[in-house]
Amino acid sequence: xxxxxxxxIYTFMGIFIGxxxxxxxxxNLLAVSLFFWSLxxxxxxxxxxxxxxxxxxxxxxxxxxxxxxxxxSLIADxxxxxxxxxxxxxxxxxxxxxxxLSFAVGNYITRANIMGLGWRWTFFICGIPGxxxxxxxxxxxxxPQRTQGTGERAHNVNTPSSLSLSQRLSxxxxxxxxxSLLLLCLAGSIRNAGGYVWAYNAQIYFSQYFPGEDVGRWLxxxxxxxxSFGVLFGGFISxxxxxxxxxxxxxxxxxxxxxxxxxxxxxxxxxxxxYAFLLLIPANIIGExxxxxxLAIVVELVPPVIRTSAVAFYLFIITNIxxxxxxxxxxxxxxxxxxxxxxxxxxxxxxxxxxxFLLTLCxxxxxxxxxxxxxxxxxxxxxxxxxxxxxxxxx
Numbered sequence: 001x002x003x004x005x006x007x008x009i010y011t012f013m014g015i016f017i018g019x020x021x022x023x024x025x026x027x028n029l030l031a032v033s034l035f036f037w038s039l040x041x042x043x044x045x046x047x048x049x050x051x052x053x054x055x056x057x058x059x060x061x062x063x064x065x066x067x068x069x070x071x072x073s074l075i076a077d078x079x080x081x082x083x084x085x086x087x088x089x090x091x092x093x094x095x096x097x098x099x100x101l102s103f104a105v106g107n108y109i110t111r112a113n114i115m116g117l118g119w120r121w122t123f124f125i126c127g128i129p130g131x132x133x134x135x136x137x138x139x140x141x142x143x144p145q146r147t148q149g150t151g152e153r154a155h156n157v158n159t160p161s162s163l164s165l166s167q168r169l170s171x172x173x174x175x176x177x178x179x180s181l182l183l184l185c186l187a188g189s190i191r192n193a194g195g196y197v198w199a200y201n202a203q204i205y206f207s208q209y210f211p212g213e214d215v216g217r218w219l220x221x222x223x224x225x226x227x228s229f230g231v232l233f234g235g236f237i238s239x240x241x242x243x244x245x246x247x248x249x250x251x252x253x254x255x256x257x258x259x260x261x262x263x264x265x266x267x268x269x270x271x272x273x274x275y276a277f278l279l280l281i282p283a284n285i286i287g288e289x290x291x292x293x294x295l296a297i298v299v300e301l302v303p304p305v306i307r308t309s310a311v312a313f314y315l316f317i318i319t320n321i322x323x324x325x326x327x328x329x330x331x332x333x334x335x336x337x338x339x340x341x342x343x344x345x346x347x348x349x350x351x352x353x354x355x356x357f358l359l360t361l362c363x364x365x366x367x368x369x370x371x372x373x374x375x376x377x378x379x380x381x382x383x384x385x386x387x388x389x390x391x392x393x394x395x
Contacts, residue, residue, distance in 0.1 A: 007323040010061035017066040017312065026308060030070035031138035037063025038130025045123035068295075068315060073308035076299040077144040082239055084299065085250065088292030089235030095291065096227030096284075099199065100220050101126070107216035172309045175302045180364035184251075184301075185317045187356035188294050191258060192322030194349030200326045201342060208338060210273055218277040226284025234289025238296065250297050251361040254290050258354035261287030265347035269339055287350060325349070 017029065040059035047053045071091055079087040105122050114121045175181055206215045234257060238250040264283035268276045295311065302310040325345060332341035 007061075007319055009058050010065050010319065012316070013062045013065035017069065025143050026070045026074055027137065027141045027143045029066055030074070030141075031134045033063050033066030033070065034130055034137065035063075035134035037067065038127045038134065039063075040127075041123055041130065042127030043123075045117075045120040045127070065312070069308045069312040072295050072299060072311040074141070074144065076304070076307055081300060084296040085235030085238040085293055086232065087235070088295045089231035089233070089289075090292075092231040092291045092295075093228040096223045096231070096288070099227070100222070100224035103203075103216045104220035107220075172306050172313055175306075175310065176313065178301075180360055181298075181301055183356060183360040183363055184294065184297060185314060186321075187254070187353050187360055188290070188314070189318040189321035190349050190356055191290055191353030192318045193325035194322075194346050194353070196322050197326050197329060197342065197345040197349070201329060201338070205269075205338060205342060206273070206276075213273050218274070218280075222277060222280050223284060226281045227288045230285040230288030231292045233285065235292040235296065237289070238293045247297065247300060248361055248364060250293050251357055251364065253293055254357040255354050255361065257286050257289040258350045258357065262347040262350040262354075265350060266343065269342055269346065290353075 017033070037060055040056045040063055044053060044056045044060075047056065072088065075087045075091060076084060105125055106119075109122050109125060110119045112121075176185065202219060203215055206213050234253055238253045261283050264279045265287070267279040268283060270276075271279065295314075298311060298314050299307050328345060329338075329341050332344060335341075336344075
């Protein structure tokens with residue numbers, strides 16, 4: 001249900017939907033995507049066969065694919081550059097709210113066995129709020145005017161609706177051919193891999209090494225508190241430093257936060273409860289700073305008219321690489337054991353991501369120096385006569 005097939009559908013649909021959003025009303029598409037995602041979730045509670053769940057899971061991928069690209073593009077037009085990091089961080093509270101609720105609802109609602117329906121109420125309860133929120137988005141959210149990269153209103157931004165599919169795809173891919181943005185995507189993919197590995201194996205790890213431990217009692221609130229505070233704090237910090245030192249300051253936030261969070265994660269996998277759970281709090285606060293910050297960097301590096309598609313393409317890259325990394329857990333577990341496998345693929349990915357973010361920073365500065373030197377060079381070389389005249393004046 002969470003393997004490569006779902007990831008491919010989720011990410012490819014994100015790019016397709018992103019094409020629509022770059023020339024259409026993003027607010028309406030966001031509301032439709034959220035409603036469809038919630039409908040698929042709600043209907044999973046009625047599934048009678050495995051293929052029912054698989055088909056509805058694919059439907060979830062279609063609905064989910066539209067949410068972050070649309071939302072990130074809208075946020076970029078609602079907020080100026082100096083506030084985008086915080087806004088993206090606040091939006092990403094949803095990740096940690098949902099992750100925490102999955103432990104609370106999945107463990108306790110299933111045990112409650114409401115009306116004898118067991119796990120089915122998990123999907124009913126998780127699907128219903130989305131219907132209401134999609135209606136609120138449709139009624140209250142306004143479609144903002146698309147902005148330039150600096151936050152100025154774009155009165156004459158050309159939409160890509162008149163371009164062919166190949167032209168539009170080329171227009172989206174072109175920014176991602178720059179070394180700095182390519183490295184940013186690779187760094188984000190590696191860091192994202194660590195999150196996927198832990199999300200899919202946290203319950204398994206504690207059940208295997210600490211049987212009888214009530215995982216839901218801890219993980220139903222720690223990701224919510226730590227992760228939500230982390231993404232908001234990371235965005236706030238990057239917004240403050242970007243005012244003084246520009247866009248590279250956001251990358252420094254990524255470099256430092258991931259390397260600092262890694263030792264706490266080692267402690268999570270080395271210590272026993274409750275200390276293992278308690279160390280997840282600082283690990284989430286510091287380690288989850290990256291989510292909103294990287295989205296803010298992406299929308300600031302691409303032209304405003306392709307922001308939605310660019311975010312979808314960025315998510316396509318980091319999700320296909322990071323989302324398939326949990327497939328390495330079983331073979332590594334058979335060789336070294338689950339704890340060692342998670343040490344390699346959980347805190348190890350944080351360290352690797354930090355180093356790649358640092359490399360991104362170095363390449364971005366090199367590109368910036370090239371642009372600056374190109375701008376200062378004269379467009380036309382001096383003629384020999386002018387050079388000789390200047391020489392006589394000096395002598």
